[in-house]
Amino acid sequence: MRRLLPLLAATVLFASDAPRKPPANEPLVPPGVEVDEDTLEVLRRINSVGPYEVPDLRLRRETSYAKTPIDYEPYGKIKPYKEHFLEQMQYNGPGRAIPEPEDVKTVKIGFIGPIMSTVSIATGGASHEEPMGIKMLQGARLAIEEANAKGGYLRRRIPFELVVTNDNGLWGSSGNEIVNFAYKDKVWAILGTIDGANSHIAIRVALKAEVVVMNTGDTDPTYIETNIPWTMRCIGDDRQMGYLMVDYMIRKMDYRRIAIIRASNRYGRFGVREIRDSARRLGRPVVIEMAYKLGQDDYSLQIDRIAEVKPDVIVHWGDAREAAIILKQLRERGLNQPFLTSDRAVSKEFLQIAGPHAEGVIAGFPWNPDSSNPRLAEFRERFRKRFNDEPDTYAAHAYDGMNMLIWAIQVAGLNRAKIRDILATRSKPWPGVTGDIPFSAVLDDAGEVYLAKFEGGRWRYYSREDLGIPRGYVPPRERTARGLLNPAETK
Amino acid sequence: MRHAASCLLLLALACALAAEPGAEKLPYVYTKWKQFTVKDGLPDDHIFAVKSDGDRIWVGTENGLALIDKKTARVVKVWTEKDGLPWRVVTAIDVDPKTGDVWLGLFGGGLARLSGGRFDHWHQLNSGLVNDVVYGVAVENDNVWAATTAGASRFNTVTGEWTIFTEKNAPMEEIWNYGVHYRDGKVHLAVWGSGVLEYDVKTNRWKDYLDPDGEMEIDLYRDDGIIHVITTGANYVDGVIWVSSYFGAARYDGRNWRGFYNMDSGLPSDFNNNLRARSGREAWFASDKGLGAIMDAETNTWVAYTRDPKSDTGKAVVTRDKTVLETVEMGLNLPHNFIIAIDVDDRDVFVATAKGLAWGIGEGYYSGLRERPRMLAENRREDK
Numbered sequence: 067m068r069r070l071l072p073l074l075a076a077t078v079l080f081a082s083d084a085p086r087k088p089p090a091n092e093p094l095v096p097p098g099v100e101v102d103e104d105t106l107e108v109l110r111r112i113n114s115v116g117p118y119e120v121p122d123l124r125l126r127r128e129t130s131y132a133k134t135p136i137d138y139e140p141y142g143k144i145k146p147y148k149e150h151f152l153e154q155m156q157y158n159g160p161g162r163a164i165p166e167p168e169d170v171k172t173v174k175i176g177f178i179g180p181i182m183s184t185v186s187i188a189t190g191g192a193s194h195e196e197p198m199g200i201k202m203l204q205g206a207r208l209a210i211e212e213a214n215a216k217g218g219y220l221r222r223r224i225p226f227e228l229v230v231t232n233d234n235g236l237w238g239s240s241g242n243e244i245v246n247f248a249y250k251d252k253v254w255a256i257l258g259t260i261d262g263a264n265s266h267i268a269i270r271v272a273l274k275a276e277v278v279v280m281n282t283g284d285t286d287p288t289y290i291e292t293n294i295p296w297t298m299r300c301i302g303d304d305r306q307m308g309y310l311m312v313d314y315m316i317r318k319m320d321y322r323r324i325a326i327i328r329a330s331n332r333y334g335r336f337g338v339r340e341i342r343d344s345a346r347r348l349g350r351p352v353v354i355e356m357a358y359k360l361g362q363d364d365y366s367l368q369i370d371r372i373a374e375v376k377p378d379v380i381v382h383w384g385d386a387r388e389a390a391i392i393l394k395q396l397r398e399r400g401l402n403q404p405f406l407t408s409d410r411a412v413s414k415e416f417l418q419i420a421g422p423h424a425e426g427v428i429a430g431f432p433w434n435p436d437s438s439n440p441r442l443a444e445f446r447e448r449f450r451k452r453f454n455d456e457p458d459t460y461a462a463h464a465y466d467g468m469n470m471l472i473w474a475i476q477v478a479g480l481n482r483a484k485i486r487d488i489l490a491t492r493s494k495p496w497p498g499v500t501g502d503i504p505f506s507a508v509l510d511d512a513g514e515v516y517l518a519k520f521e522g523g524r525w526r527y528y529s530r531e532d533l534g535i536p537r538g539y540v541p542p543r544e545r546t547a548r549g550l551l552n553p554a555e556t557k
Numbered sequence: 558m559r560h561a562a563s564c565l566l567l568l569a570l571a572c573a574l575a576a577e578p579g580a581e582k583l584p585y586v587y588t589k590w591k592q593f594t595v596k597d598g599l600p601d602d603h604i605f606a607v608k609s610d611g612d613r614i615w616v617g618t619e620n621g622l623a624l625i626d627k628k629t630a631r632v633v634k635v636w637t638e639k640d641g642l643p644w645r646v647v648t649a650i651d652v653d654p655k656t657g658d659v660w661l662g663l664f665g666g667g668l669a670r671l672s673g674g675r676f677d678h679w680h681q682l683n684s685g686l687v688n689d690v691v692y693g694v695a696v697e698n699d700n701v702w703a704a705t706t707a708g709a710s711r712f713n714t715v716t717g718e719w720t721i722f723t724e725k726n727a728p729m730e731e732i733w734n735y736g737v738h739y740r741d742g743k744v745h746l747a748v749w750g751s752g753v754l755e756y757d758v759k760t761n762r763w764k765d766y767l768d769p770d771g772e773m774e775i776d777l778y779r780d781d782g783i784i785h786v787i788t789t790g791a792n793y794v795d796g797v798i799w800v801s802s803y804f805g806a807a808r809y810d811g812r813n814w815r816g817f818y819n820m821d822s823g824l825p826s827d828f829n830n831n832l833r834a835r836s837g838r839e840a841w842f843a844s845d846k847g848l849g850a851i852m853d854a855e856t857n858t859w860v861a862y863t864r865d866p867k868s869d870t871g872k873a874v875v876t877r878d879k880t881v882l883e884t885v886e887m888g889l890n891l892p893h894n895f896i897i898a899i900d901v902d903d904r905d906v907f908v909a910t911a912k913g914l915a916w917g918i919g920e921g922y923y924s925g926l927r928e929r930p931r932m933l934a935e936n937r938r939e940d941k
Binding site for chain 2: 147242271288
């Protein structure tokens with residue numbers, strides 16, 4: 067009897083917070099939802115814990131952050147005291163025990179993106195991101211509509227509902243919008259943001275409010291370098307694209323004098339960071355870096371300075387309009403060096419402004435739109451039918467990201483913490499229309515990135531292997547273990 | 558016979574408790590705790606802010622504000638939106654020592670003042686508050702500072718003047734303010750992506766403290782500066798700056814920095830939502846895996862408090878560097894191990910968790926280390 071007393075006490079203690087147990091005849095996951103044994107085991111574990119327990123989940127552990135080659139590692143000759151982002155963050159709060167509410171008529175998912183023409187301090191002036199935001203919204207909407215056509219939220223047969231808001235208002239309004247999502251709209255997950263500053267504001271709020279944010283359009287590397295267990299991203303980032311571009315410029319093409327021209331906003335500032343640092347670490351420091359304010363028409367000042375240093379190659383990081391104008395003005399000045407730019411240039415706007423100068427331009431790109439992936443072909447067809455237009459990067463990634471959220475909700479049920487767990491612990495890459503999406507330990511898209519080259523009137527997409535771009539050595543050990551393994555690896 | 562056995566037991570207990578000459582110097586351990594949840598009258602169990610104010614404890618929750626009377630240890634008043642609270646989520650609290658006004662940072666609702674039973678409300682459309690998402694609030698003389706997600710705002714309560722601090726007039730690499738603290742003529746801002754900023758009230762000058770290695774993914778040297786530019790809290794006491802972050806913690810005494818990680822200290826986890834410093838030697842950290850208190854900075858002596866997730870008990874683990882000196886089993890200490898905010902007074906500690914509030918009663922509290930016997934396991938939990 068004495069042994070039973072603590073057990074009885076614990077039963078009483080947890081009784082009021084006990085997670086909702088599905089009826090005995092209800093399957094763990096509704097029929098029609100694809101789920102593997104690993105995910106089912108995660109579901110069993112997260113369903114079995116009370117508010118005070120943290121489930122024993124298999125957390126991702128990696129030996130190298132972002133597959134960084136040894137010669138791109140910061141302070142490469144020094145063993146750092148601590149290396150972050152190698153072990154997946156766990157959510158340790160009580161949220162898993164919150165029971166699924168009964169009075170739900172629709173399953174709301176928040177969408178936040180630059181869909182209206184407003185002025186944002188975060189983007190450095192008038193925003194040019196609306197076309198991307200609109201595409202992102204279309205991709206997300208298509209995923210919602212398709213899920214609803216298949217029965218919506220299958221546990222209750224109620225529809226998913228997209229709650230849409232703009233993120234590029236004044237004064238960091240994305241924070242207010244996430245608060246509204248969390249407390250007024252009561253969404254179960256959020257998809258969105260393109261601009262890096264708005265993204266950071268949004269995820270800080272999501273962390274407090276404890277709701278997942280799936281990013282599908284912000285390639286700022288620092289977005290996931292925040293140790294927030296509630297944030298994830300399904301698009302390749304500027305760090306990966308930067309590594310590939312430097313490998314191409316230096317390891318393959320042997321360019322010696324790299325010049326950078328970039329937007330002065332956060333996108334430009336952080337976008338070139340890995341290119342600048344990696345080039346320096348390979349012994350080819352960038353010879354000049356010029357910044358410009360968004361919305362300029364005349365770049366003669368920056369071009370004068372770049373011309374003076376006689377670069378072998380010019381790298382641009384900014385929006386499509388600026389990329390095209392700068393390219394034109396470079397060519398008109400007789401600067402015919404190879405022009406590499408960020409992925410935003412892969413757009414109709416760039417081609418319209420750049421005209422024939424676009425030929426030969428290379429852009430880092432987070433996926434391969436030329437892929438023979440049948441999922442992509444089918445998606446394109448459905449997208450065209452629905453919106454009478456072609457899907458772009460933002461549409462395709464939003465479609466993938468929204469489908470990941472919908473899948474996690476179908477599996478986990480209406481509980482924000484469990485939705486997070488199901489996504490965060492998925493062991494197999496997500497089979498997206500943009501390709502397979504494997505998560506890293508920081509829940510970033512660790513899939514392959516590409517170079518887009520404008521050739522013969524169209525963009526063609528090349529993998530590292532396609533172009534024979536050498537890859538730096540990625541040591542199979544943590545940097546903090548440097549010196550403990552084969553010394554030859556440091557050569 | 559029974560009497561003799563009792564005497565022997567008492568004797569053994571007395572021997573155990575008596576401080577032996579040359580006994581180890583150990584920190585104070587809180588063993589007496591009270592807990593408050595919705596069952597005790599709180600409007601919500603998810604606690605974001607706590608402030609000790611004389612005989613009162615102000616509690617900011619995800620769904621309202623509560624007041625606890627220390628003398629009766631009861632929740633005596635609750636304010637929700639129905640009662641005039643401008644927005645349900647209270648993320649920061651400070652009290653003006655001169656007027657007694659209670660200043661509230663509201664998560665998406667701006668800034669509010671509770672004065673004489675009335676709420677006044679400032680937001681980004683009716684004032685100089687730079688953003689309605691307020692993470693921190695601090696009273697500095699006649700000014701009230703608000704750390705918002707898009708900069709810091711300062712409101713002069715006498716003149717009504719607002720000043721906004723962003724990257725345009727302060728050394729903010731990023732404008733995402735997280736925490737604000739005032740003491741001894743200095744305002745400290747913990748800024749996500751911009752380390753710690755120090756504002757000297759007398760000279761109106763700023764000073765920034767950044768991670769010297771400048772890299773997100775590593776901490777190059779442990780003691781070279783703040784450990785990461787993403788900071789969550791900064792306190793300044795006795796000329797010492799204490800810093801919390803999602804990557805560990807740090808301390809700066811004006812000459813030397815010291816970093817603290819779970820791997821080299823008693824910090825329960827590197828993920829720290831906030832902190833509260835009691836002195837230059839003692840600070841408390843709100844981690845996602847328990848409550849960590851460095852009780853003697855010089856010797857890196859910590860006490861980490863956690864609750865057992867499966868029972869109504871808790872424990873405190875005393876460590877120096879990573880060596881466990883003592884484990885003290887006790888009754889329930891923390892309502893939950895996910896700690897969000899902390900406040901301290903001269904004796905007691907108040908802990909906001911994701912599932913209730915804890916009040917640690919520091920009977921016989923002492924600062925630093927003292928020669929004392931190792932504590933016996935005991936349950937001094939009071940019935941609520």
